[in-house]
Amino acid sequence: MILTRERIIETTIEVLRKYGPQKTSVTDVAKVLGVSHGTIYRHFENKAALKEAVLGIWLKEHARNLERTPFDASAGRAGVEGWIKRLVMLKHDLYHADPELFDMYTELTAEAAEAVEDHLAELVTQLETRIALAQRTGSVTTAMSAREIAEGLFYGTARFHHPTLSFEWRSDTIHDQFEVVTQLLFRALEP
């Protein structure tokens, strides 16, 4: 079996799940793959690059997932609201399903600022697209640009999707808080 970048990444994810992020070494991954650790360095610049690749897979999966949020074509503003609510729901579900794994990715996130920046930019752009569409149908104000609104909605809801704040998502009032914030933000979008 040929050793590919993909197979290394897959195995790394496996080892990461098993031993946790701080307990995983390149040597461990090589051992599981049955190769010498030097070989891995022929596929990845260094350990950080390998971890970034793993994070990249995870982020891309989520971006794709969000992109598939059904458009509520008849109501432009509802399409925007659906996207935001899906973003928050996905994050919360992921967190509650396996907090330790979630924390692990949050940790990786801190080390790979660039990959995260790209990811956030993509999310804001997805949102922007939906807003621009809703503006064209007249269901969202044009007093601000689609991009400005997208950033406003995204950062205004940060408390509910920023992984660093996930430790507060256990609170039993978090959902009400999200409700009231979205109520305000979407009131602002009315033309």
Added chain:
Amino acid sequence: MILTRERIIETTIEVLRKYGPQKTSVTDVAKVLGVSHGTIYRHFENKAALKEAVLGIWLKEHARNLERTPFDASAGRAGVEGWIKRLVMLKHDLYHADPELFDMYTELTAEAAEAVEDHLAELVTQLETRIALAQRTGSVTTAMSAREIAEGLFYGTARFHHPTLSFEWRSDTIHDQFEVVTQLLFRALEP
């Protein structure tokens, strides 16, 4: 000179500022006060209680500081906006003035959940008061209750005042992000 709870707290703050949070021991504080460390345990249950007391002073100081935000009496909505902007400005200034001290208080915050909850409740109530006033003058919508609006504004701006996210306040786009979020939120308040 009599040894009071207050004098111990004052000295603790002093030592904390001088040696940093992780380098400060009860023994150090006692040494500066010129007493034995056992004496301090006659005034505080344990080290955690002492640290909580220090945090309490800090939080109270900020609540008082915020309460003093000038009312822009002529324009009710502006008074609300002034309060939120002051909240964010105070936190950012504090952070940039001495990130290590700020991190220390953030750390204390995680250990004294109760004191923090009370503090947040007080802040939201301060905001609620101003909103209720603005509603009476007709410059803020009455479609939502003053309390709901207060929570919405507070949690909608969390990214800009939640201490756990302070590590992102260095970004050169943070101010623009705050601008666009407040623009949206205060648009929502129009009657």
Added chain:
DNA sequence: AAAATGACAAAATTTATAATTTGTCATTTT
């Protein structure tokens, strides 16, 4: 010739050990 290896130095982490700090309380001081 391309892919993989494993020996190696430097860096990072873990483990073992020493030193300090926390919290208690019987005793001393005011």
Added chain:
DNA sequence: AAAATGACAAATTATAAATTTTGTCATTTT
């Protein structure tokens, strides 16, 4: 009698030594 002390064990933290991991590269294998 109230306040403060300081000796003490347990817990925590700092320091030093040993081990592992990272990343390179000359050599070997396919």
